[in-house]
Amino acid sequence: MVNATGPLWYPLQNYFMIERENQPEEDHSVPTRIKRLEEQYAETGIRRSVDAIIVTTHRGFPHILVLQVANAFYKLPGGYLDPTESDRVGLLTRLNEQLGIPHPTKPGYVLPQGGEDWVVRDCLSTWWRPNFDTFLYPYLPAHCTTPKESKKLYLVTLPPQKTFAVPLNMKLHAIPIFEFYDNAARYGPQFAGIPYLLSK
Template identity: 55%
Template structure:
């Protein structure tokens, strides 16, 4: 991780003040656009020879992968690149680094590691579509993102970028939730 440079940029507040507000927005959008498609990047870096996953921490408690929902009809890979740029790319006025530091935002999107399904307007997601569900409300895909040897990232002021070691994620759903704690299993395949 020593070749990754982290800058800060303007805060990016969450769209919803609460989980219930987020689920209500999901329901409203579902009525207008159908099932929400979400993409997130699993950015693997190595520190002291051990793999770590880059995650954003919000309010010193909530962890998430970089990414978000797609626009209707948007390609998954293009949408993930756009979301990674929005969340982690340096502001255009701070690009004093050259392309050898990875500022040109050439994200290398790899394999789809997992799909998670939200069957209802509730918080829980499953790694499969339950048999009785014919119209899931959201599909979230996790993609492996290859980090270049050198990369400049910019983190919003209201978030922290943390490198979480795989051993910390493994079997730790109580702290990270079922999706993030499953990442070591997904990467081992």
Template identity: 50%
Template sequence: MTTVTPEARKTTSVPPSSGDFDARQPQTIRLYPVSNYTFDTKEAQPEEDPSVQARLQRLQQHYEQYGLRRTCEAILVCHEHGHPHILMLQIANAFFKLPGDYLQPHEDEIAGFKRRLNERLAPLSSSSYSADQHTDEWEIGDTLAQWWRPNFETFMYPFIPPHVSRPKECKKLYLINLPKHKVLSVPKNMKLLAVPLFELYDNSQRYGSQLSAIPQYLSRYNFEFVDENDVVIGVSPALNH
């Protein structure tokens, strides 16, 4: 017969309630499974610049003619097995980026951002998918981060350094509220991957400082996970009092 010591009873007993801890909660975002989304392909979209130096040179030309360059990128969130995943593009099996790009000078921010998302992810007009998929509609949510490029260099910061009065580029990361179903058409030279938050977190060596910070940006929200039948299968955080 096995004897249970008082110490063992303490470790297996249910802990006392710690009280409510849900004041001033942010909005709850409903996440749909990645299997709800249809991934199609379209013509390749080569990078505009053959090298990093060429890209920075084009940035300098833009700044001299138009001033600050405005860039918008999308954080698209879905879930798999009840854990948030971010849809991001992979180029050449090594480089990761969020959908989006820089805006044209004097272009409306939101309209220009939607145009860029359509260029990158919307099916072609000749696609066999019906118009009722609303492929040209994007629900632009909160601005989750702003990154600043102080000089014509690769480094960007989540703040403007004190000695910089005229940054050269501002990149804004927006939360995009994905609908229940959507067709996403990816250029042939890219892959669209669903990357879990636990893979991104504190992994700047692989994803860079901007992408690896996404879990911190999303920690302000509560999530509701649903299945293919729109049935809630879990929530996060799930605090047991």
């Protein structure tokens, strides 16, 4: 796909990966995640999350960059926003934290070139968590006046070349888009909806 200024995505072989320190998940189980959601909601209200749909091509076919955590579940790069962060600034920060190149002498600091060349584009969908449970919906149910979380999926594009620093406890996969189609059983409903979102 191209726009007025050139391609929106580039071949997978243009990108490189290096390893960085482990980035442990904040929640080690579903009950822990729900408990933390309840605590956050009590403190700051609705939790806002942002995830990136990053497209590259392999053999001319679109692939999505996906993180696999501890050889188990898959997730899109991104995460929770601080209450005062905007969607775009927060998403750039999360991408930089997860896949940016760490500074060799300052633990926790990420070199700017690891994340300033992400381009956050359109919001492709918003998912809602009406209750303190695991279910997210691609709409806000009419009876729900106090949702517990909103999760926005943004299209994020890359420069022609880039190096990713992938935490040791994660793997960065490029999964062909057809793998997600009608495959909610394996990847979940958000991934299964990506082919529809990108077809627009």
